[in-house]
Amino acid sequence: MAALKPLLYVFVYPGLLFLFAYGTFCEWFDRKVYARLQNRMGPTHTGRWGLLQPVADFVKLMAKEDVVPEKADKGLFTALPVVGLAVVATAMLLVPVWHVSPTASGFNSFSGDIIVLLYLLSLPTLIFFLAGWSSTNLFSTVGGTRVLTMLFGYEVPLFLAVLSPALLAGSWRLAEIAAFYQARPLLLLVNLPAFAISLVCVQAKLERTPFDIPHAETEIVGGTFTEFSGKKLAFFRLMTDIELVVSSGLLATVFLGGFPGGVGWGFVQFILKTLFIIFLLSLMRAATSRIRVDQVVSFAWRFLAPAAVGQLLLVILLKGFMP
Amino acid sequence: MKVQIPIGPQHPALKEPIGLRMTVEGEVIHDADLRLGYNHRGVEKVAEGRSYIQNLYLTERICGICSHSHSTTFAQGAEILFEIVPPKRGQFLRYLVSELERVHSHLLWLGVAGHEAGFDSFFMYVWRDREIVMDILEMISGNRVHYAINTIGGVRRDIDEAQRTKILDLLAVLRARTSFYLNLGTTEPSFVGRLAGVGYLSKEDAMSLCAVGPTARASNVPRDVRKDDPYGIYDEVPFEVCTADTCDVLGRTVVRIKEVLQSYDIMEYLLRNLPAGPVAVKAPRRPKPGEIVSRYEAPRGENIHYIKSNGTDKPERLKVRAPTLGNYAATIAMLKKGFIADIPLIFAAIDPCICCAERSVELVDSRSGRPSVVRWSELRRMAGRRAARDSKKRNVEWPL
Numbered sequence: 001m002a003a004l005k006p007l008l009y010v011f012v013y014p015g016l017l018f019l020f021a022y023g024t025f026c027e028w029f030d031r032k033v034y035a036r037l038q039n040r041m042g043p044t045h046t047g048r049w050g051l052l053q054p055v056a057d058f059v060k061l062m063a064k065e066d067v068v069p070e071k072a073d074k075g076l077f078t079a080l081p082v083v084g085l086a087v088v089a090t091a092m093l094l095v096p097v098w099h100v101s102p103t104a105s106g107f108n109s110f111s112g113d114i115i116v117l118l119y120l121l122s123l124p125t126l127i128f129f130l131a132g133w134s135s136t137n138l139f140s141t142v143g144g145t146r147v148l149t150m151l152f153g154y155e156v157p158l159f160l161a162v163l164s165p166a167l168l169a170g171s172w173r174l175a176e177i178a179a180f181y182q183a184r185p186l187l188l189l190v191n192l193p194a195f196a197i198s199l200v201c202v203q204a205k206l207e208r209t210p211f212d213i214p215h216a217e218t219e220i221v222g223g224t225f226t227e228f229s230g231k232k233l234a235f236f237r238l239m240t241d242i243e244l245v246v247s248s249g250l251l252a253t254v255f256l257g258g259f260p261g262g263v264g265w266g267f268v269q270f271i272l273k274t275l276f277i278i279f280l281l282s283l284m285r286a287a288t289s290r291i292r293v294d295q296v297v298s299f300a301w302r303f304l305a306p307a308a309v310g311q312l313l314l315v316i317l318l319k320g321f322m323p
Numbered sequence: 324m325k326v327q328i329p330i331g332p333q334h335p336a337l338k339e340p341i342g343l344r345m346t347v348e349g350e351v352i353h354d355a356d357l358r359l360g361y362n363h364r365g366v367e368k369v370a371e372g373r374s375y376i377q378n379l380y381l382t383e384r385i386c387g388i389c390s391h392s393h394s395t396t397f398a399q400g401a402e403i404l405f406e407i408v409p410p411k412r413g414q415f416l417r418y419l420v421s422e423l424e425r426v427h428s429h430l431l432w433l434g435v436a437g438h439e440a441g442f443d444s445f446f447m448y449v450w451r452d453r454e455i456v457m458d459i460l461e462m463i464s465g466n467r468v469h470y471a472i473n474t475i476g477g478v479r480r481d482i483d484e485a486q487r488t489k490i491l492d493l494l495a496v497l498r499a500r501t502s503f504y505l506n507l508g509t510t511e512p513s514f515v516g517r518l519a520g521v522g523y524l525s526k527e528d529a530m531s532l533c534a535v536g537p538t539a540r541a542s543n544v545p546r547d548v549r550k551d552d553p554y555g556i557y558d559e560v561p562f563e564v565c566t567a568d569t570c571d572v573l574g575r576t577v578v579r580i581k582e583v584l585q586s587y588d589i590m591e592y593l594l595r596n597l598p599a600g601p602v603a604v605k606a607p608r609r610p611k612p613g614e615i616v617s618r619y620e621a622p623r624g625e626n627i628h629y630i631k632s633n634g635t636d637k638p639e640r641l642k643v644r645a646p647t648l649g650n651y652a653a654t655i656a657m658l659k660k661g662f663i664a665d666i667p668l669i670f671a672a673i674d675p676c677i678c679c680a681e682r683s684v685e686l687v688d689s690r691s692g693r694p695s696v697v698r699w700s701e702l703r704r705m706a707g708r709r710a711a712r713d714s715k716k717r718n719v720e721w722p723l
Contacts, residue, residue: 209443289514294662295517
């Protein structure tokens with residue numbers, strides 16, 4: 001049984017099977033909220049309330065013709081979607097749901113796992129850049145460079161914002177951070193500015209409006225994904241969905257007190273808290289217009305980074321006064 | 324490193340085919356080149372073979388958005404050649420439809436601008452409210468796009484009292500919604516940040532490059548045919564020419580929204596002072612020989628038709644200058660020193676109607692770059708040879 005457990009983690013929950021089901025559900029939720037905010041219906045036909053629409057899109061893309069550009073690096077071009085999917089799925093194993101106890105460490109919960117998780121969430125950016133670069137298409141190349149340019153903007157504020165609650169909790173282990181805030185829920189209020197900052201940064205990391213610059217349809221066609229089709233595009237889309245789940249899981253762990261209460265209640269909490277965060281992200285997506293890539297960098301360094309440093313100062317001061 | 328980026332002839336930002344070659348360094352545009360002629364339809368030639376009444380329907384199909392503009396410009400010119408004056412009620416109805424068309428065109432543009440700026444919520448909301456205008460147009464004329472309400476000597480359909488009140492009610496709704504968009508479009512930080520300072524066109528440039536319509540007015544050039552050279556009823560209707568002094572895409576947005584608000588005023592005046600009487604007079608079959616230039620302020624700018632009559636029932640020559648053509652030179656000036664990200668916005672900000680402006684086509688050899696003149700029959704023979712040569716290549720297998 002003990003040997004079976006890691007397999008269960010990897011394949012069922014919180015591994016691939018759950019990620020596929022929940023990732024597609026989150027895409028549906030995001031699309032539906034976005035559509036209703038725009039006075040549209042959103043998906044309605046596939047499955048009840050259109051619930052199966054993302055799955056249908058995935059299946060359809062899997063069956064489509066898969067074209068690799070003649071001049072592209074074939075190995076890299078083919079490997080990138082698979083590697084990207086593997087990276088974000090691995091990142092999910094580090095999010096402390098029911099398989100992690102707050103006290104004991106293990107292969108998926110150790111001191112410093114918050115850093116590893118942030119690192120694993122940064123890799124998709126590099127993968128998107130390589131994807132754009134290796135397709136050798138002009139639009140893809142422009143998209144790829146935009147991905148990297150944006151990274152220089154949002155990455156530092158994101159790290160600062162996510163690490164300041166960890167500093168307050170005095171731990172680099174996600175499960176311990178969550179347990180710390182479960183014991184003292186009022187301290188969560190201290191981290192509200194960091195929560196707002198990291199929401200904006202996650203929006204940028206996921207390349208959603210107002211930061212959907214690398215694949216701005218009206219400017220550079222499909223951007224990074226212009227040359228991708230069929231199975232590869234399906235994998236990239238699934239990867240983005242899973243990245244959405246993992247990032248909102250990370251934010252929920254750090255800023256909303258994690259998911260205590262065992263398998264059942266913990267699961268319900270996970271769903272509710274991540275959906276709340278995804279709702280906020282959808283709201284941001286509906287209420288804003290796309291900005292320019294230079295505006296992203298200047299916005300991040302002019303407003304987000306100083307705010308994140310301010311939050312860090314607040315946490316350090318508070319820690320000095322705390323018993 | 325300088326790179327040439329082709330925007331078009333097929334590109335998601337373009338609704339019609341046009342070739343834009345951008346020489347860029349990083350994200351900054353250094354040079355821009357415009358290539359036309361992908362959508363030439365030979366309207367002017369066709370017009371020479373049709374009677375004046377038939378040409379009304381042909382000119383209506385020059386543009387799918389400002390369809391009424393072209394047919395009105397033609398009808399205005401033709402009426403002078405026929406030496407008839409449409410009755411007052413007919414003129415009121417004709418220009419009522421003109422203003423409705425201006426509203427629908429500007430709201431359409433506003434939605435497109437939102438989409439080009441990546442603000443899809445704005446796009447969806449504006450287009451939802453645009454449906455009200457489309458409903459009014461359908462109520463008046465029976466059609467949503469090609470209203471076919473003009474005839475030489477007036478209009479073809481009258482409106483009754485119930486319709487008049489209904490339109491006034493709907494205009495009140497539209498006015499409230501438009502004020503909301505004016506507020507939203509000028510205060511939403513990411514939208515304003517995206518539009519402000521983009522596509523700068525100074526007042527001097529706007530004048531020397533002969534920009535027309537909202538593009539010129541946003542550069543603080545108060546150029547409006549309705550005021551400068553009033554036609555129809557515009558000398559008796561009170562309205563203002565809306566301008567902006569920001570000279571950028573934000574200014575063009577503000578000018579268009581303000582113009583829509585002005586249009587509501589004009590329409591309300593027209594509906595409240597609608598005179599009684601017939602809507603059209605009967606036109607003779609043939610006009611007197613002569614020539615005429617007819618000007619009209621279309622939603623996109625000044626629209627010019629030149630009609631030459633030789634006394635038969637068909638015009639000897641029809642020349643159409645669509646407003647988009649007048650704005651191309653200014654577009655090139657606006658694009659230089661901009662960002663790649665601004666190309667769709669700048670280009671969309673002139674509200675291009677590409678196939679209306681296509682007046683000629685040039686054949687250029689793709690290898691040598693040499694232009695040539697080829698007869699239609701020779702072109703067909705070349706296409707046949709090419710198809711025979713490349714027939715094997717075309718038989719690709721279906722992937723599934």
